[in-house]
Amino acid sequence: MSTELIKNFAMLVFFLLCSVVKIHGQEALTLGVHPYLPATELVQRFTPLVDYLSQQTKQAVRLRISKNYQEHIDETGKDRLDIVFLGPASYVRMVSVYGKKPILARLEIEGKPFFRGAIVIREDSPLRSLADLRGRRFAFGDPLSTMSHLVPRYTLWKAGVDTQDLASFEYLDSHHNVALGVLVGDFDAGAVKEEVVAGYEGRGLRVLATTPLISEHLFVTRSTLPDTTVQSLREVLYKLDTDPQGREIIHAIKTTATGMVAASDADYNDLRNIFKILHELGVRF
Amino acid sequence: MNIRPSQRYVGALLSFMSVLLVFFIAANILLVTQQRKELLNQARQHAHSELGLAAAFVREALIKRDYQTVEQFLNQWAHERQDIVELKTTSSNQFSLAHYTRAQSTDHPFSVAHPVDYEGRRLITLELIKDFSSIEQRLVWLRTNLIAGAAVFVMALGLFLWITVQRLALIPLERIEAELSRHRDHLENLVQDRTADLMAVNQQLQREISERRQAEEALVQAQKMEAVGQLTGGIAHDFNNLLTVISGNLQLLEHLLGNDPSRRKLIQEASRATTRGAELVQKLLAFSRRQALHPREVDLNRLAVDMIELLQRTLGENIEIEAVYSESLWKTQVDPGQTETALLNLVLNARDAMPDGGKLVIELGNTWLDQDYAACYADAKPRDYVTLAVSDTGTGMPPEVTEHAFEPFFTTKALGKGSGLGLSMVYGFVKQSAGHVKIDSKPGHGTTVKLYLPRATGEPAAASPAQAKPT
Numbered sequence: 166m167s168t169e170l171i172k173n174f175a176m177l178v179f180f181l182l183c184s185v186v187k188i189h190g191q192e193a194l195t196l197g198v199h200p201y202l203p204a205t206e207l208v209q210r211f212t213p214l215v216d217y218l219s220q221q222t223k224q225a226v227r228l229r230i231s232k233n234y235q236e237h238i239d240e241t242g243k244d245r246l247d248i249v250f251l252g253p254a255s256y257v258r259m260v261s262v263y264g265k266k267p268i269l270a271r272l273e274i275e276g277k278p279f280f281r282g283a284i285v286i287r288e289d290s291p292l293r294s295l296a297d298l299r300g301r302r303f304a305f306g307d308p309l310s311t312m313s314h315l316v317p318r319y320t321l322w323k324a325g326v327d328t329q330d331l332a333s334f335e336y337l338d339s340h341h342n343v344a345l346g347v348l349v350g351d352f353d354a355g356a357v358k359e360e361v362v363a364g365y366e367g368r369g370l371r372v373l374a375t376t377p378l379i380s381e382h383l384f385v386t387r388s389t390l391p392d393t394t395v396q397s398l399r400e401v402l403y404k405l406d407t408d409p410q411g412r413e414i415i416h417a418i419k420t421t422a423t424g425m426v427a428a429s430d431a432d433y434n435d436l437r438n439i440f441k442i443l444h445e446l447g448v449r450f
Numbered sequence: 451m452n453i454r455p456s457q458r459y460v461g462a463l464l465s466f467m468s469v470l471l472v473f474f475i476a477a478n479i480l481l482v483t484q485q486r487k488e489l490l491n492q493a494r495q496h497a498h499s500e501l502g503l504a505a506a507f508v509r510e511a512l513i514k515r516d517y518q519t520v521e522q523f524l525n526q527w528a529h530e531r532q533d534i535v536e537l538k539t540t541s542s543n544q545f546s547l548a549h550y551t552r553a554q555s556t557d558h559p560f561s562v563a564h565p566v567d568y569e570g571r572r573l574i575t576l577e578l579i580k581d582f583s584s585i586e587q588r589l590v591w592l593r594t595n596l597i598a599g600a601a602v603f604v605m606a607l608g609l610f611l612w613i614t615v616q617r618l619a620l621i622p623l624e625r626i627e628a629e630l631s632r633h634r635d636h637l638e639n640l641v642q643d644r645t646a647d648l649m650a651v652n653q654q655l656q657r658e659i660s661e662r663r664q665a666e667e668a669l670v671q672a673q674k675m676e677a678v679g680q681l682t683g684g685i686a687h688d689f690n691n692l693l694t695v696i697s698g699n700l701q702l703l704e705h706l707l708g709n710d711p712s713r714r715k716l717i718q719e720a721s722r723a724t725t726r727g728a729e730l731v732q733k734l735l736a737f738s739r740r741q742a743l744h745p746r747e748v749d750l751n752r753l754a755v756d757m758i759e760l761l762q763r764t765l766g767e768n769i770e771i772e773a774v775y776s777e778s779l780w781k782t783q784v785d786p787g788q789t790e791t792a793l794l795n796l797v798l799n800a801r802d803a804m805p806d807g808g809k810l811v812i813e814l815g816n817t818w819l820d821q822d823y824a825a826c827y828a829d830a831k832p833r834d835y836v837t838l839a840v841s842d843t844g845t846g847m848p849p850e851v852t853e854h855a856f857e858p859f860f861t862t863k864a865l866g867k868g869s870g871l872g873l874s875m876v877y878g879f880v881k882q883s884a885g886h887v888k889i890d891s892k893p894g895h896g897t898t899v900k901l902y903l904p905r906a907t908g909e910p911a912a913a914s915p916a917q918a919k920p921t
Contacts, residue, residue, distance in 0.1 A: 203522070287543075304515075337515045345517030349574075350543035369545060 193225040197246035199237040199255060204230045213414045221401045234309040244387035253379050253436050254311035267395050270402040271383035271428035274421050282312030282376035283362050285347055286354045288369045295324035295374050303334040304346045304355035309450050313340050316376040317356030319439045322446060344370055360421055380432040459620060467608040474600035482593045489585050494562055501564040501578050509566045512573045524548035535559055536579040542572045558582035664826045672828045675856060682858055683738030690731040697724040737858050737874040739882035743785040747906040750782055750814050750838055751775045757790060761797050768807030776814045781906040782836040788879045795872040796840040796899050802863060803844025803897060811841045830886040834905035841898040847891040855889055
């Protein structure tokens with residue numbers, strides 16, 4: 166084979182590779198999700214949405230699971246993610262640090278775009294009120310978690326129970342760890358999202374108290390994403406509940422979710438107030 | 451029943467194979483049972499070490515309060531491991547952190563447990579129930595194959611032994627036995643032949659002894675009769691001479707006495723007595739074979755036919771007479787008159803033996819007396835004879851009477867009824883004619899007297915050597 170022929174073949178392969186990279190490099194969108202569940206489960210839950218968005222926007226969409234909540238906030242704030250699924254606490258913190266981002270939509274759970282947390286104990290526990298938690302061992306989830314730490318901690322404060330009143334408290338990272346830690350008996354009570362409680366039905370978990378309603382999880386985009394793209398994404402998300410495929414996508418993200426609705430930054434002011442109180446109490450997050 | 455050695459040893463070989471097979475099966479069962487125990491222990495140890503590894507991981511996670519990971523890991527681990535039937539994770543407050551139960555149950559479960567402690571506190575207890583079915587199945591397969599293998603081995607061994615034993619021992623043994631059998635049969639045949647020969651010899655000996663005894667008896671009888679005959683003949687000859695003198699003198703004396711009736715009567719009485727004495731002498735001479743005979747060729751058929759009417763009258767109405775003639779009867783060389791006298795004497799004796807009537811048969815025939823017969827009867831010679839037999843259905847005689855029947859003056863008749871010289875005359879006549887006489891009698895079955903008269907040779911018979919003539 167002559168040297169000329171090899172040179173021509175190498176050039177052909179180079180141009181072909183460049184064209185592929187160009188297509189995906191310029192038009193692929195990244196959908197970031199914070200690690201509120203195991204990564205495999207998150208991939209399973211969000212893959213239908215990713216595929217659907219790719220199909221509807223005619224743009225490739227990739228899923229990315231952040232390593233932790235802080236990285237997720239930072240990546241979002243620095244516009245390194247095109248589309249971002251955020252918890253309410255993360256959104257508030259991200260805005261406070263990096264400023265507002267275009268909001269696409271927020272989740273609607275059983276027709277309501279709110280959710281709340283629960284203080285759980287074992288069924289056989291003698292505890293009857295939040296005040297009884299004094300001197301007890303308490304389990305929180307991630308320190309940055311809305312419903313497994315921040316809002317429940319506010320709720321405890323409202324009930325007159327500060328962490329100093331507890332015998333001990335630990336951060337167990339996830340809602341499930343909190344539920345299981347209580348059930349195993351390592352903790353007398355713990356804070357989880359209300360929907361997590363339903364998953365432990367029949368295993369001996371009981372709700373001692375609930376937190377105030379907080380605006381649901383939301384999707385935002387990076388600031389630099391073209392308006393047309395943002396608009397088209399909003400339209401796609403809003404219409405998800407109008408057809409069976411869309412409803413399946415929503416159910417995949419959360420079994421109790423019924424749709425996605427429009428949201429504004431003001432919907433998260435209640436949470437900002439709670440955070441403000443917590444800051445005043447000296448809670449650092 | 452002759453059973454071949456190979457057939458006899460089939461049972462023994464089958465018994466040996468059966469015992470060997472039972473032994474192999476028992477050994478296999480023992481081996482498999484031991485193997486099962488060992489495999490179960492290994493499985494337990496393996497499960498325990500496996501559970502230990504899981505427990506180490508669980509302990510690490512629980513120390514870090516990562517309950518969710520523990521739950522997910524244990525459930526997924528149990529799900530992936532097909533041999534895990536059930537996995538239970540029980541905390542100190544009896545909460546089941548992870549509990550996996552496989553849908554398919556097992557008939558061969560075994561369980562191991564492993565506690566997870568931390569700082570002297572029981573965090574959790576792991577209990578694993580595993581399935582031993584696959585090992586059981588392998589053991590069943592092993593047992594089945596071992597038994598099948600043992601059966602095949604035993605059959606192969608049996609076949610090998612059978613072929614080997616048959617080639618090395620049974621076939622030669624069969625040959626030896628067959629050879630022995632042949633020798634035995636041959637020996638038995640020899641013994642049988644020898645026995646048969648001995649029996650034949652014995653019979654021959656018995657027969658010869660019997661014949662010899664008979665011949666001896668016949669000889670004694672013949673000698674006795676000869677002696678009696680000589681004595682009788684001598685006496686009769688001398689007495690005949692005396693009677694001749696007496697008779698001549700009586701005739702002279704009768705002439706001398708004239709016509710004196712009383713004296714003549716005395717002379718006549720004496721003359722009649724001498725006449726009867728002369729007749730008696732004739733009879734005695736006949737017995738002693740010294741009578742004058744005039745032999746010539748005689749057709750006994752004719753002689754019998756001519757006499758039959760006379761004989762019938764002699765016998766009377768109570769006795770039936772039957773004559774059996776022979777168409778090809780040879781001529782005999784005898785004195786016809788004496789033959790008639792002899793026949794008459796025989797018929798008279800038969801009549802006397804049948805006082806209440808009966809049947810008398812006169813039978814004529816040709817016969818040949820051989821050497822054997824002649825050996826038994828000294829007076830018989832091997833030659834052709836014409837036979838004249840007179841049989842009656844009378845009282846018959848016992849042997850002791852028959853033995854003396856031909857002796858002169860021997861009679862069983864009442865006093866005055868018989869002279870005792872009839873059969874003696876017949877005997878003397880036949881013997882003097884070179885013949886032979888035989889008497890067969892049995893009490894209650896009648897008597898047969900058979901005369902063997904010599905067949906005529908066509909030449910005039912020689913004159914009687916001892917014709918007794920009164921001198």
